Amino acid sequence: MSQTELPTGTAPMTMIQSLRSAMDVMLARSDDVVVFGQDVGYFGGVFRCTDGLQAKYGKHRVFDAPISETGIAGAAIGMAAYGLRPVAEIQFADYIYPAYDQIASEAARLRYRSRGMFTAPLVFRTPCGGGIYGGQTHSQSPEAIFAHVCGVRTVMPSNPYDAKGLLISSIENDDPVIFLEPKRLYNGPFDGHHDRPVVSWGKHPGNAVPEGYYSVPLDKAAVAREGSQLTIVTYGTTVWVALAAAEEAGIDAEVIDLRSLWPLDYDTVMDSVKKTRRCIVLHEATRTCGFGAELVALVQEHCFYHLEAPVERVTGWDTPYPHAQEWDYFPGPARVIDAMRRVLED
Amino acid sequence: MSASSSLHLHVPEPSARPGQTTDFSYLKLSPAGAVAKPPLDVTAAQTAALADQLVRVLDDDGNAVGPWAEDIDDQLLLDAMHAMLKTRAYDARLVIAQRQKKTSFYIQCLGEEAIAIGQTLALRDGDMHFPTYRQQGILIAKGAPLVEMMCQVLSNAADPLKGRQLPIMYSYKEHGFFTISGNLTTQYIQAVGWAMASAIKGDTKIAAAWVGDGATAEGDFHAALTFAHVYRAPVILNVVNNQWAISTFQAIAGGENTTFAARGVGYGIPSLRVDGNDLLAVYAVSRWAAERARSNLGPTLVEWVTYRAGPHSTSDDPSKYRPADDAQRFPLGDPIERLKQHLVKRGLWSEERHEQTRAGYDAEISRALKEAETHGALGSELRPGPAEMFNDVYKDMPEHLRRQRQQLGA
Ligand SMILES: Cc1ncc(C[n+]2csc(CCOP(=O)(O)OP(=O)(O)O)c2C)c(N)n1
Numbered sequence: 001m002s003q004t005e006l007p008t009g010t011a012p013m014t015m016i017q018s019l020r021s022a023m024d025v026m027l028a029r030s031d032d033v034v035v036f037g038q039d040v041g042y043f044g045g046v047f048r049c050t051d052g053l054q055a056k057y058g059k060h061r062v063f064d065a066p067i068s069e070t071g072i073a074g075a076a077i078g079m080a081a082y083g084l085r086p087v088a089e090i091q092f093a094d095y096i097y098p099a100y101d102q103i104a105s106e107a108a109r110l111r112y113r114s115r116g117m118f119t120a121p122l123v124f125r126t127p128c129g130g131g132i133y134g135g136q137t138h139s140q141s142p143e144a145i146f147a148h149v150c151g152v153r154t155v156m157p158s159n160p161y162d163a164k165g166l167l168i169s170s171i172e173n174d175d176p177v178i179f180l181e182p183k184r185l186y187n188g189p190f191d192g193h194h195d196r197p198v199v200s201w202g203k204h205p206g207n208a209v210p211e212g213y214y215s216v217p218l219d220k221a222a223v224a225r226e227g228s229q230l231t232i233v234t235y236g237t238t239v240w241v242a243l244a245a246a247e248e249a250g251i252d253a254e255v256i257d258l259r260s261l262w263p264l265d266y267d268t269v270m271d272s273v274k275k276t277r278r279c280i281v282l283h284e285a286t287r288t289c290g291f292g293a294e295l296v297a298l299v300q301e302h303c304f305y306h307l308e309a310p311v312e313r314v315t316g317w318d319t320p321y322p323h324a325q326e327w328d329y330f331p332g333p334a335r336v337i338d339a340m341r342r343v344l345e346d
Numbered sequence: 347m348s349a350s351s352s353l354h355l356h357v358p359e360p361s362a363r364p365g366q367t368t369d370f371s372y373l374k375l376s377p378a379g380a381v382a383k384p385p386l387d388v389t390a391a392q393t394a395a396l397a398d399q400l401v402r403v404l405d406d407d408g409n410a411v412g413p414w415a416e417d418i419d420d421q422l423l424l425d426a427m428h429a430m431l432k433t434r435a436y437d438a439r440l441v442i443a444q445r446q447k448k449t450s451f452y453i454q455c456l457g458e459e460a461i462a463i464g465q466t467l468a469l470r471d472g473d474m475h476f477p478t479y480r481q482q483g484i485l486i487a488k489g490a491p492l493v494e495m496m497c498q499v500l501s502n503a504a505d506p507l508k509g510r511q512l513p514i515m516y517s518y519k520e521h522g523f524f525t526i527s528g529n530l531t532t533q534y535i536q537a538v539g540w541a542m543a544s545a546i547k548g549d550t551k552i553a554a555a556w557v558g559d560g561a562t563a564e565g566d567f568h569a570a571l572t573f574a575h576v577y578r579a580p581v582i583l584n585v586v587n588n589q590w591a592i593s594t595f596q597a598i599a600g601g602e603n604t605t606f607a608a609r610g611v612g613y614g615i616p617s618l619r620v621d622g623n624d625l626l627a628v629y630a631v632s633r634w635a636a637e638r639a640r641s642n643l644g645p646t647l648v649e650w651v652t653y654r655a656g657p658h659s660t661s662d663d664p665s666k667y668r669p670a671d672d673a674q675r676f677p678l679g680d681p682i683e684r685l686k687q688h689l690v691k692r693g694l695w696s697e698e699r700h701e702q703t704r705a706g707y708d709a710e711i712s713r714a715l716k717e718a719e720t721h722g723a724l725g726s727e728l729r730p731g732p733a734e735m736f737n738d739v740y741k742d743m744p745e746h747l748r749r750q751r752q753q754l755g756a
Contacts, residue, residue: 031547034546060546061546065573066569066572066573066576068568068569068572068573070535070565070566070569071535071566071569071570071572071573074532074534074535074536074538074539074566074569074570075535075536075538075539075542075573076539077536077539078476078535078536078537078538078539078540078541078542078543078553079539079540079542079543079546080539081524081536081539081540082474082539082540082543082544082547083543084543084546084547098565101529101532101566102532102535102566105527105528105529105532106527106529106532106536109527110525111738111739111740111741112510112738112739113507113510113511113515113517113525113527114507114517114519114525115506115507115508115510115517115738116738117517117518117519117525118517118519118524118525119741150739151739151740153740173741174741175740175741219744219745263740263744263745263746266745266746
């Protein structure tokens, strides 16, 4: 689809632009929305996600923060308890651990422990995932440690349209949301073929994003590809890996993009597995106690009598994210194709 | 010492252990009235000397002296006395209730009543306290319902927090009392964020952050001071130095040869060190700090020097780590006795009235506990139902929690 064919009211956007557009829309809609984090103010963010927002809304609404993740998280919780809707950025998901106590002990439990008297309607945006030669501390996928925390929502988009709609929903949602942004997808889709030229969203059919307000519901998965032979449950960058693997292997896989990791959309996942009777769970994060373990457990609990083969997991290895060995680590299409063949043989 | 002598790790110790006598000279005490009252727009650097002294108003004879002795309304002082007596009676009764196994746990604030109560009376409705578990005086000074507070402690059917929280972890938005967390110091930076929000909205409300001496060692203390300074947040940063963190003397928290007020100066925050057992000093300094905050002059850090006269909690036995007579020998005395002396001197109070009031609160608290117990106590049949366990995790109950509630048959 060329630019001129875009639906009216939409514009071609990268994920960076669509995320910025979401914040722009929400800053304009409500005075209670504030955006802050390291380098997000004047400079517009190390990934440009907040570019221009301070100039447009002023320093009271969009501002720089000291390099203290616990400070950013704790201050955001206090602001939310006051009645604001903070959208705080953690520069890399790899650096969210200093904020973990504030997220797990505080944001997640404010509503519960105060019986709803105090709440934390806030969003922590943070770039995650590998595939960019980020090494150990610019590549991690820590979603499982948040999915394990009761009281927070964990969300991860895989394309510009969903990124904007899910971020708007997250800002509007009254629960704390960990909004993980696969930075490998910021500028274009990535299917794991690191040896091929980079594709940008500009050339991609899925880049039309409405310029105004719209939302994509939380707790609702998307069927990224309909298929009949097996189901791949995944999210983030590996949605694109799964799509590529299915095409290359000529296997009619159904690809489920979870979008909301937890709480999740049971029905879409279980209906698909009951239909295809075979399932692969795919993520970049390390395997042991990764979010995939929960997905496998849920699928076997709910679909046991429908399954024709053991549920497979294709994940990152149980190692820190390496630098030189990036493509041995990243679960690319070849590993997904192997898994599909195994699952179909059973 | 020769350059070649081997290294030696310094591990601070209190001056006395059980059976010995504490040398309180480590507390740098100034005479009442000796410390200056700076202008509201004082700089942090100008408070450096003050952070090493001790603001005191009441002298040994109960006279209010010096620049911090202000015209305080008689009624306010009487209110403070009432709240202090009521808080002490409340604590005493609930400690017994814990011994009677009506509740699993209790924390008293014996000896520290003046601080929370004095500050509460200096703030306004709408301001928000971010307390620790040892500022129940805020709630009592604000007139929170005693029976309901006790129901929280008893985790009974009328517990406003539905049995989800450990006793004393109250939450009262309408009384400006933020939900207490078991995780130390987390609320300190949250208070700063709340104050920032008030400033963002152009509001007039301020926040009060609370932390103990021991918990200043947490990273969130550093974050809070940094953010408060950077954004000039309208917040009072209270450090209650009661000398002890469970069994750990304040020197292990970093208090040796320095003060906690001095920390504030290092962050660029005007800071004072104040007699925490002197209600008049607490009130005057709190009012000063609140006025600074409301005038957009930013945060103030206050170290309140006091003594944790009781055990850390009902699970603690201080005779195992400190002298038994420590509280009696603490040079700043008891806050209630000192205010009593002052009020008697002013002709506002008498021994008889004191006794009467004290006995009146004992009776009122006992009656309140009886009433609270009609809604049940720990382990009784009367308790919040299991279905309550699943509510309020999220705003709307997600599918997995509906399934789990059903599995429990609740
Ligand atoms: C993060 C964290 N670590 C440890 C504890 C256990 N704990 C509870 S109270 C306490 C001592 C706190 O001392 P201090 O800050 O001086 O306050 P005080 O109890 O004297 O009022 C400790 C270690 C905790 N609640 N939270």
